[in-house]
Amino acid sequence: MEKVNILWADDEIDLLKPHILFLTEKGYEVITSNNGTDAIEILKGKKIDLVFLDENMPGISGIETLSRMKKIDPEIPIIMITKSEEEHIMEDAIGTQIADYLIKPVNPNQILLSIKKNLDKKRLVSQKTSSNYQQEFRNIGMSLSDKLSFDEWCDVYKNIVYWELELEKSKDSGMYEILKSQKQEANNLFSRFIEKNYIDWLHAKNSFPNLSHTIFKNKVIPTADKENCTFLLLIDNLRYDQWKIIQPIINEYYRTDDEVLYSAILPTVTHYARNAFFAGLMPSEIQKLYPHLWVGEDDEEGRNLHEDELMREQFKRLGKTYSTSYTKVTNLNAGKKMVESLPHLIKNKFNVIVYNFVDMLSHARTEMEVIKELAQDEAAYRSLTLSWFEHSPLFEAIKYLAAKKCKLIITTDHGTVCVNEASRVVGDKNVNTNLRYKQGKALDYNKKDVFEVKNPADIFLPKVNVSTTYIFAKEDKFFAYPNNFNHYVSYYRNTFQHGGISLEEMLIPFITLSAK
Secondary structure, three states: OOOOEEEEEOOOHHHHHHHHHHHHHOOOEEEEEOOHHHHHHHHHHOOOOEEEEEOOOOOOOHHHHHHHHHHHOOOOOEEEEEOOOOHHHHHHHHHOOOOEEEEOOOOHHHHHHHHHHHHHHHHHHHHHHHHHHHHHHHHHHHHHOOOOOHHHHHHHHHHHHHHHHHHHHHOOHHHHHHHHHHHHHHHHHHHHHHHHHHHHHHHOOOOOOOEOOOHHHHHHHHHHHHOOOEEEEEEOOOOHHHHHHHHHHHOOOEEEEEEEEEEOOOOOOHHHHHHHHHHOOOHHHHHHHOHHHOOOOOOOOOOOOOHHHHHHHHHHHOOOOOOEEEEEEOOHHHHHHHHHHHHHHOOOOEEEEEEOHHHHHHHHHHHOHHHHHHOOOHHHHHHHHHHHHHOOHHHHHHHHHHHOOOEEEEEOOOOOEEEOEEEEEEOOOOOOOOOOEEEEOOOEEOHHHEEEEOOHHHHOOOOOOOOOEEEEEEOOEEEEOOOOHHHHHHHHOOEEEOOOEOHHHHEEEEEEEEEO
């Protein structure tokens, strides 16, 4: 391994020979200087990994040397060493972005600890993370072999996401690949779990998890009842891992009171799951009770134009007389207008903001090469979500609402999964175009790849004709037609899709927050 080069600048460098010898024996290359000017020249001409810098040297001071070194290499870790404990010196050094601060006399172990903290931290954290996951790998595997309940599946998925984010930070590609394999196994077993239990959930009188059509009544209303002003932010297509990425930023302004996962209904697409969310009803029930508010697969009209009306109807059924608002944001200008309207909206007891950016991002990644390159894998997709959020009107809105002490609920209607394996399907020209679920009367498909429902009434979905069948892709499958099969597969493989059965699509976050 290439030696680490340390530059040590101190006007009493000769007195430090025991320390330098100690570091040399530990395998470090130590270059010395007795003044700031020479130290700067050394930094200009040689690769230096870390600098020890005396604060009080003749000629240019340690603080001035530090400032000039940062102009040469802004990222280099510089450890300031001083005899003084005066606060202003410490503040000057910290303000110039030192990596560490040691008070003379220093001992060898202090020096070694500081080096490891600044140079070996990432490696040591990576090793520890990998070691911890190796132990957890067995625990997750044992959990998957059990007969899990819905809540236990939520715990397993949260655990997988936790390790996914930790291993991503550690840059241990070997362990990350093992985790991906374990997540794939989990999705296989989760698909079987849904296939076995989903219909029973929908027909049970009690003991079933919160689903798209029950979460509003069971979780949103009890929160809103207790507050003077509540904002529900529904970010379309927000997966649990994406929530965990943006959570630290939000937590600067809001405290997380409750974080649960609920299950999106099938199909896990906006016009079914989100309509069910706001209506408090399954799709076939909406179609029956409010036919003028339900838009079918074959209709030309937009399928999510009546969410506000469906929500108001649910409020009526629940006997709630809230003053409410509903705002949908589909582009940057609409986002800016939403922020401008907040002083007026906070007068309401309950407000909904539906934000469509994450959904647009997943679709854009399929259709635009530049987005594919920016979000080439799961980690990059999360990073792009974070970058968008930090600069979005939505974040501006959250900061404003925190200042006004408004209650906040953040949730979504469904997630999305990165698809990789094509599954052949044949249907007539009336079959819908979604890659993760199909609805039609003459479908031909591989039964092992799908959850099939031959009677739509079993899962409270509209029946277009007498022989309508719904099929939902499992795990990371996506449907492709035999015609031009290879082109179709190449185009859609490694894209983010939704509509079917996976942990990422179905187990979605519901977060309740209080302003700090």
